[in-house]
Amino acid sequence: MKITPEYDYFELQKQTEQQYSRKHVLRKIRDFLFAEPEIQCKITQGAELLKEWLSSDHHKSKQKRLAELRDFDLEILTRDVITHSSIILKPELFVSFTSQLAHSLNFSDRADAIATVAEIVVVLAQLDAYYIIKPSREASLQIQSRINLPHEMQEAVQRSHYLPPMLIEPDLITNNYQSPYLTFNDCQILGKGNGHTGEIGLDVINTQNGVQLTLNEQFLKTVKEEPSYELDSLEKQQGWAVFKRQSKDVYDLIIETGNVFWETHKVDKRGRLYVNGYHVTTMGTPYKKAMIDLAKQELVTGVPNRQRKR
Amino acid sequence: MAMQFFTSWQYLLIDVANHWGLDKLIFNERIQWAEDNLENLEQLAHDRGDWKEKPLYLKACMAIRDAQAAKVSGHMVSMDAVCSGMQIMSVLTGCKTGALVTGLIDPDVRADAYTELTAVMSKLLNKDCSSGRKRIKNACMTSLYGSKAEPIKAFGEDTPELNAFYQAMVMIAPGACELLTALLDSWQGNALAHRWTLPDGFEVQIKTMVKKRARLEVNEIGSSFTYIWYENEPMRHDVKNAANIIHSVDGYVLRSLVRRCNYDVKCVSMACRLLEAELVERVFADEEMGLPCEPTTNEIRNYANLYADTKVSDIGVLRYLDADQVQHLKTEHIQKLLRTCRQMLKHSPFEIITIHDDFKCHPNNMNHLRNHYRNILADLADGDYLSHVFSEIHGREGQYLKRSDDLGDLIRRSNYALS
Numbered sequence: 072m073k074i075t076p077e078y079d080y081f082e083l084q085k086q087t088e089q090q091y092s093r094k095h096v097l098r099k100i101r102d103f104l105f106a107e108p109e110i111q112c113k114i115t116q117g118a119e120l121l122k123e124w125l126s127s128d129h130h131k132s133k134q135k136r137l138a139e140l141r142d143f144d145l146e147i148l149t150r151d152v153i154t155h156s157s158i159i160l161k162p163e164l165f166v167s168f169t170s171q172l173a174h175s176l177n178f179s180d181r182a183d184a185i186a187t188v189a190e191i192v193v194v195l196a197q198l199d200a201y202y203i204i205k206p207s208r209e210a211s212l213q214i215q216s217r218i219n220l221p222h223e224m225q226e227a228v229q230r231s232h233y234l235p236p237m238l239i240e241p242d243l244i245t246n247n248y249q250s251p252y253l254t255f256n257d258c259q260i261l262g263k264g265n266g267h268t269g270e271i272g273l274d275v276i277n278t279q280n281g282v283q284l285t286l287n288e289q290f291l292k293t294v295k296e297e298p299s300y301e302l303d304s305l306e307k308q309q310g311w312a313v314f315k316r317q318s319k320d321v322y323d324l325i326i327e328t329g330n331v332f333w334e335t336h337k338v339d340k341r342g343r344l345y346v347n348g349y350h351v352t353t354m355g356t357p358y359k360k361a362m363i364d365l366a367k368q369e370l371v372t373g374v375p376n377r378q379r380k381r
Numbered sequence: 382m383a384m385q386f387f388t389s390w391q392y393l394l395i396d397v398a399n400h401w402g403l404d405k406l407i408f409n410e411r412i413q414w415a416e417d418n419l420e421n422l423e424q425l426a427h428d429r430g431d432w433k434e435k436p437l438y439l440k441a442c443m444a445i446r447d448a449q450a451a452k453v454s455g456h457m458v459s460m461d462a463v464c465s466g467m468q469i470m471s472v473l474t475g476c477k478t479g480a481l482v483t484g485l486i487d488p489d490v491r492a493d494a495y496t497e498l499t500a501v502m503s504k505l506l507n508k509d510c511s512s513g514r515k516r517i518k519n520a521c522m523t524s525l526y527g528s529k530a531e532p533i534k535a536f537g538e539d540t541p542e543l544n545a546f547y548q549a550m551v552m553i554a555p556g557a558c559e560l561l562t563a564l565l566d567s568w569q570g571n572a573l574a575h576r577w578t579l580p581d582g583f584e585v586q587i588k589t590m591v592k593k594r595a596r597l598e599v600n601e602i603g604s605s606f607t608y609i610w611y612e613n614e615p616m617r618h619d620v621k622n623a624a625n626i627i628h629s630v631d632g633y634v635l636r637s638l639v640r641r642c643n644y645d646v647k648c649v650s651m652a653c654r655l656l657e658a659e660l661v662e663r664v665f666a667d668e669e670m671g672l673p674c675e676p677t678t679n680e681i682r683n684y685a686n687l688y689a690d691t692k693v694s695d696i697g698v699l700r701y702l703d704a705d706q707v708q709h710l711k712t713e714h715i716q717k718l719l720r721t722c723r724q725m726l727k728h729s730p731f732e733i734i735t736i737h738d739d740f741k742c743h744p745n746n747m748n749h750l751r752n753h754y755r756n757i758l759a760d761l762a763d764g765d766y767l768s769h770v771f772s773e774i775h776g777r778e779g780q781y782l783k784r785s786d787d788l789g790d791l792i793r794r795s796n797y798a799l800s
Contacts, residue, residue, distance in 0.1 A: 342632030373388025
């Protein structure tokens with residue numbers, strides 16, 4: 072698809088964000104899931120299962136812990152578990168899935184939150200929305216979705232961690248919780264729980280976000296992208312193939328839309344500056360670094376006459 | 382010899398030589414290598430096979446061919462700080478010995494602290510340690526951030542090699558080693574967070590996160606699991622301040638470089654005029670009158686206070702200056718700001734790309750980038766940032782005694798701060 076000069080880049084940027092941003096992808100999945108009568112039925116059923124489980128006999132300390140669930144809407148809780156599990160396309164450790172989910176429960180004690188979420192996930196396994204697997208006697212428990220998401224949604228899930236660079240000049244950021252993107256806000260300090268409203272050098276983030284970049288097409292055509300690690304297992308080979316395909320999709324998107332892009336940046340809690348990006352990034356492998364040029368091109372001065380080739 | 386300036390073409394030649402692996406040579410030798418091989422650069426790569434930086438080398442070759450054909454180019458050349466952590470620690474402590482081995486003093490020598498460290502260890506142990514340079518480099522980098530495990534991993538526990546390593550570290554970078562002790566001692570065992578500010582006002586806030594581990598029973602599945610998570614709690618001791626404080630300073634260096642290279646011409650020109658006018662005014666003013674009472678804006682107050690505390694002038698203040706506000710800055714502060722403004726106005730603003738201690742720009746602008754980088758380090762060496770940061774962390778005024786007060790002047794004449 073060649074973009075005509077009249078193409079609405081603003082709209083294109085919005086579409087790209089909708090397609091790649093994890094928040095948007097999760098929202099789309101939620102919309103898709105909850106339009107399905109079968110899932111609706113599971114949610115109602117799940118809330119009933121939780122209600123029953125909560126009212127059954129537990130030892131004293133557990134009863135005290137579960138009392139914190141009194142104010143929770145059990146349908147919403149079930150919906151959250153189903154949504155988050157639906158994107159577990161490959162087996163993932165039960166422990167890491169439940170720890171991440173525990174973040175969403177505002178329990179006063181983190182250990183309590185983790186234990187409760189683990190129990191909820193086990194109770195809701197009866198809905199057949201996911202498998203809880205133990206591949207071997209020694210292996211750790213794993214979880215994997217049983218819901219068949221449409222292919223394009225599965226693809227979107229795989230890509231959703233990494234937004235491509237921006238195709239229009241990023242918005243100026245004026246506070247630490249704003250983002251340069253068009254459709255969502257985001258804390259500009261990396262890492263969960265590190266956000267604050269103090270000075271973080273937004274002027275520098277804005278300056279660096281404003282650097283117009285381009286892909287060097289000649290380089291992409293003539294130099295092959297090779298892995299920076301040994302492909303010594305099937306898993307690594309498959310991972311590399313996916314990464315290459317996704318990278319090519321992003322290169323094509325940029326080139327077809329005029330080959331100008333902007334990278335966005337964040338700082339860590341110490342003030343080190345990082346690029347947001349994966350498939351196209353000035354902070355990546357030597358290949359990724361080499362393929363990026365400044366869009367503002369200039370003649371290199373000082374070439375001796377004897378070295379010139381016309 | 383002072384700092385060498387090169388043509389844009391020569392920067393392309395340095396760039397291609399760097400990616401071939403010759404970045405430890407002096408600049409002229411790198412240029413010579415590229416000139417000698419100019420016709421065969423691509424063939425050399427073909428014959429060599431694969432190496433880590435090959436894509437960057439091939440891209441540099443393309444940029445050279447474009448330049449020869451007089452084609453415009455957006456290719457960026459890159460330069461890295463020489464042993465960044467040790468370099469910054471030496472600057473902050475006024476340590477000339479450490480500055481020497483990180484390219485900040487002798488303009489004729491492409492210094493390399495890791496090579497120097499290897500040589501000193503060889504001498505102390507009376508054997509050639511050069512085959513272990515990679516190991517020594519890793520031990521050096523990590524030990525300056527407080528790691529004891531990595532040097533042991535490299536040299537073994539209680540071995541002559543480990544002793545020689547620590548002895549050599551003190552010999553080549555005494556300021557950095559002393560500072561490391563102070564950084565480790567700055568840990569606040571009762572604090573939920575460590576907070577400090579950089580000379581541009583950047584607020585570092587680092588919560589103390591304690592690793593928790595528990596075996597949780599899940600009766601519903603008849604199983605138990607070990608969970609690990611982090612809680613915000615005080616911790617009696619940790620080494621994290623060493624890396625965090627030094628990384629916060631390299632973040633500051635980076636921001637300063639971005640601000641000096643890619644500046645707003647209108648804002649800096651205006652500020653320059655205001656600063657010049659104010660200095661002239663003060664020459665004729667009655668000294669007894671002193672400064673006007675209090676700044677009327679928070680921004681000016683903050684920058685004036687930061688300067689008073691750190692003695693490092695930051696150009697972030699320029700955008701807040703007007704004829705009234707400039708009066709609230711100390712004369713010495715104004716003089717330093719003016720010097721920086723004049724350096725900036727010598728060139729048009731240009732874009733740079735940064736990766737912590739690796740800086741890239743169009744070859745036409747690399748002279749200015751290198752010049753700004755060493756000036757930023759020189760400004761830090763002139764200042765008293767460590768007194769400020771330790772006062773903030775310890776919660777009481779204190780002074781960190783630097784090893785010298787004239788390192789800044791030497792850095793301003795250096796050549797290999799970036800290489």
